[in-house]
Amino acid sequence: MRTVFDFSPLYRSSIGFDRIVDLLENASRVTTIDNWPPYDIAKTGEDAYRIAMAVAGFSQAELSVTHEPNILVVSGEKASEDNGDYLHRGIAGRPFQRRFELADHVKVVGANLASGLLTIDLKREIPEEMKPRRIEIGNATQAPRIEAAKTRIAPEKQVA
Structure with a gap:
């Protein structure tokens, strides 16, 4: 249900x-839930994250990491190699595409491939103008005076 x-x-x-x-x-x-390739998402700091994805058998040339607005796309496609007839093929080499929704202001810092593990480091960088700021509160003697507008608006004509 x-x-x-x-x-x-x-x-x-x-x-x-x-x-x-x-x-x-x-x-x-x-x-359809596709759980391949397996991955982990870890928070490594206050505003830092890491995605670790198991991509055994893929080389750097066969992997692609693309950062679109608010989306991270990781894809892989093996070059076609036919090394004979397999009696058992347990290492997956099928093409994949995994999409991750990113929050605003999350940037990709770097990506590394080592020992069949692709790690992607992310960092949330909030622009200075969006960070909270403290506003000074003045006293009544320092507050600017608001003067009345000097322009005059003409009254509307009455319709008979």
Whole structure:
């Protein structure tokens, strides 16, 4: 049994949160769960994260890491090599594409491939103008005076 949520009330009472509501709708949809390649997401600092993905058998040339606005796409495709007939093939070499939704202001710092493990380092860098700032509070004698407007608005003509 599947529960369907109606997010339309959020559209009526909020402005600018369309992306968050879209994320909730996408998360509530049942999709085919592809759990390959396996990955871990770790928080390594206050605003730092690391994705570790097991990509055994893939070389750097066969992997691609792309940072689009608010989305990180990791994909891999093996070069076609036919090294004979396999009696058992347990190492997956199929193409994959894994997408990660990123919050605003999250940047990719770097990516490394070592021992079949692809690590991608991420950092949230909030712009200076968006950080909280302290506002000085003045006393009443220092507050600027607000003067009345000197322009005069003409009264509207009355319609008979």
